Amino acid sequence: MPGSAPVPVTRLPQPLLRLSGVTIQYASEQRLVTAVQNVGFEVFSGDRFVLLGPSGCGKSTLLKAVGGFLQPAQGEILLDGAPVSHPGPDRIMVFQEFDQLLPWKTVHGNIVFPLCQNGVGRGEALERAARQLERVGLTKFAEHYPHQLSGGMKQRVAIARALALEPRILLMDEPFASLDAMSRQRMQEELLRLWEELGLTLLFVTHSIDEAVLVGSRILLLAPHPGRVRGELNVPPAPGGRAGEAQHALARRIHGLLFDEPQDERERAAHG
């Protein structure tokens, strides 16, 4: 890798999140399965960093490791220079599944509860909850229970709850994959708006090339079985959050990288 990496022209600031040589293994019934092999990347403050790859490339596994839910077999994960050892409110995860909300608490209660559990005073918690609910446009639904909301609204609550905790980095595991196409598009645009307003740092997992190009500012491509780094690409900025020709070209390029090449390799192997 060092040979192929371009020499940085300007000195980069200290990364917010740094993974180096991370290998993650699962112990299944019979054997040890390597999900992620020797993966390293750096996320800087303000990045919209996307982990992209086909299923089996370990992108969700990597995200869980950053969340502190898994310990890598090798390598290290540093947040602000300190190793990640357990889950914590500085790395809040937004999941794809709708059941990430506590069904026994109202929308408002879902946002206030983790704040109160983390030493935020009652008054401050109420104020933050109101602010975030307003930000995602759900003030009217504060007293509703999660089961009374649509899928898109549930994801908004999950995002509002995460934002209220003011994490260092927001981890998103295919957060819009369960939504219908129209809601998904609206949520992608809203996420970009929130990123702009609040200066968030995102680590976003998706298997959709279009979504990666739309949401991301930098994309880590992963190859599957086990998950290995295929490359890291910059996304040209899309003014107004609308994908233009540059974005479409990038999407085509990524498509080629992810889907065409392995086939060529297989063919070459078959002929050779």
Add this chain to the structure above:
Amino acid sequence: MVDRSARLHAFERPDYLREPEPALPDRHFATRLSPWRRLTSVTAVRQVTLLVLLAAAWQLYGAWLGNDLVLPDFAKTAAAFWHGIIDGPLLLRAWTSIRVLFLGYAIAIVLAAAVSLLAVASRVGNDVLALFTAMFNPLPAIALLPLALLWFGLGEKSVIFVLVHAVLWPLALNTHTGFLGVSQTLRMTGKSFGLKGPRYALLLLVPAAFPSILTGLKIGWAFAWRTLIAAELVFGVSAGSGGLGWYIYENRNQLEIANVFAGLLAVILIGLAMESVVFRAIERITVRRWGMQT
């Protein structure tokens, strides 16, 4: 060729756009149900109707049979029930039963909570719970009464021991199953809020598993109630102030069969009240409101 394009043209329609007409409130379209339909859609109404029919059938059969030693009719049973409450010992007997029952039930809940929390906290606890529920759940609690009488003597302690046994295992089993069923997403969510140990269990696992826990509480209640009445029947003979089971046994010995039926009625009514008032209310303010049970 000319023909075909003419046909295609005939189906071609122009585009149009317009403002959608203003939305009317839902009630504008609501159709009124007939009074009969509305009445019969209430479960309670249907159930009460069934009960009335049952009582009528009982009354007719009892009157036709004309043998109060075998089956006193409904009117006589109702009268015996009324007298039992007003100037008889029925209320006192019922209270004795309920007091013992709640004592046993409460102890069993505490133990079940401890056992199931141990089971989620450690593998050994898990194995212990799995083994014990497999062993004791199929064993009728009443079968332990002879042993309990030997250990704790005649009296409340023995009954409570048996009651605890009747409630503990189904409740622990359901609670544990509920804990295991809490989704991975919810678990990770709780952990990322920094919840750990007892707070994680109490603030996340217990509410998330509450539908299962409630099922366990209901099963436990039913087991406890029938175990208690059975236990009172067995050794109520020598106890000073017995419960409802003793009331039934005593009156059978004195051939006061209407009182026997009154006692049975009391057993049924208390069971029914607990199920359709207490547990229904708990369901309404918890799992139904949370959308965890439809």
